Amino acid sequence: MPRRTQRRRALSQNFLHDQSVIAEVIGTLHPPPGTLVVDLGAGAGALTRRLARTNRVLAVELDPRWADHLRTHARAWGDVTVQRADALTVGFPRERFHLVSNAPYHVGTQLVRRVLTDAHGLERGVFVLQLETARRLAGDGRFAATWAPWFELRVHGRIPPRAFRPAPSVDSAVLTVVPRPVPLLSPAAFADYDAFLARVFNGRGNTLAQRVGDARALKRAAIPRDATPGSVPPEAFARLYGA
Numbered sequence: 653m654p655r656r657t658q659r660r661r662a663l664s665q666n667f668l669h670d671q672s673v674i675a676e677v678i679g680t681l682h683p684p685p686g687t688l689v690v691d692l693g694a695g696a697g698a699l700t701r702r703l704a705r706t707n708r709v710l711a712v713e714l715d716p717r718w719a720d721h722l723r724t725h726a727r728a729w730g731d732v733t734v735q736r737a738d739a740l741t742v743g744f745p746r747e748r749f750h751l752v753s754n755a756p757y758h759v760g761t762q763l764v765r766r767v768l769t770d771a772h773g774l775e776r777g778v779f780v781l782q783l784e785t786a787r788r789l790a791g792d793g794r795f796a797a798t799w800a801p802w803f804e805l806r807v808h809g810r811i812p813p814r815a816f817r818p819a820p821s822v823d824s825a826v827l828t829v830v831p832r833p834v835p836l837l838s839p840a841a842f843a844d845y846d847a848f849l850a851r852v853f854n855g856r857g858n859t860l861a862q863r864v865g866d867a868r869a870l871k872r873a874a875i876p877r878d879a880t881p882g883s884v885p886p887e888a889f890a891r892l893y894g895a
C-alpha cells in the first residue's frame with residue numbers, strides 16, 4: 653500500500669470539500685470577526701482557509717506534510733499560525749477563542765472531553781463527528797450528564813459522506829459545545845458530582861428514586877418519581893445533585 657494511503661488511513665484524512673457544508677460548519681460557529689479561532693486537525697485547510705477571511709486562526713495539524721502545506725499557504729490566506737502538534741495534548745491559547753474541529757472520528761470522544769476539560773478560554777466549539785458519536789455525546793447518557801452543569805451540548809443536522817474526500821463510510825454531524833453563562837454547579841464540585849453520577853448510572857434498580865434512595869430529593873429537583881436515568885435531560889442530574 654502506498655505510504656500516502658497508509659498515512660491517510662492512520663490519520664483518518666477525510667477532507668471536507670463540499671463548500672456549502674464548510675460554510676454551514678463555519679456558520680454554526682459564527683465567530684465574531686477578528687477573534688481567534690483554533691482549528692484542530694486542520695488538514696489541507698478547508699476550514700482554516702475560509703475562517704481566515706474574517707478571523708485570526710491557529711491551525712493545529714499532526715501530519716508534518718499537511719502542516720508544511722498549511723504553512724506554505726498561511727500568509728496568502730490571512731492571519732494564520734500553524735502548529736504541528738497533537739490536538740489531544742496541544743496547549744490552548746490564554747485569550748478567549750472559538751474552536752472548530754473536523755478531526756479523526758476514532759479520537760472524537762477523547763477530543764471533545766479534552767476540550768471540555770482543558771480549554772478554559774473557550775467561547776464556543778464546533779466538532780464534526782460521526783453522527784452516532786455526536787448523538788451519544790449530547791444524548792441522555794453519562795457523558796452529557798457529566799458536562800451539563802457547565803456546557804450545553806447540541807447536535808445539528810446531518811452531513812452525508814459525499815461532503816468529504818475520500819468519503820467515509822458513515823454519516824456525520826456537527827456537535828456544538830457552549831459554556832453556560834451561569835453554570836449550574838461550581839467547578840469545584842466536579843469530582844463529587846462525578847462520584848454522584850457513578851452511583852446514579854451504575855446503581856441498582858430501574859428508577860432514579862431507587863438508585864438515589866431519596867424520593868424527596870427527586871421532588872425537590874422537580875423530577876418525576878418514576879423517572880429513569882435515560883428519561884431525563886442531562887441538566888436534571890445537576891438539579892438532583894443540588895437537591
Ligand SMILES: C[S@@+](CC[C@H](N)C(=O)[O-])C[C@H]1O[C@@H](n2cnc3c(N)ncnc32)[C@H](O)[C@@H]1O
Nearest residue numbers: 663666667668693694695698714715738739754
Ligand atoms: C478528517 S481530516 C480533516 C481535515 C480538515 N479539518 C478538513 O475538514 O478538511 C483530519 C485531520 O486531522 C489530522 N490529525 C489526525 N490526528 C490528529 C491529532 N491527534 N492531532 C492533530 N491533527 C490530527 C489528520 O492528519 C487530518 O489532516
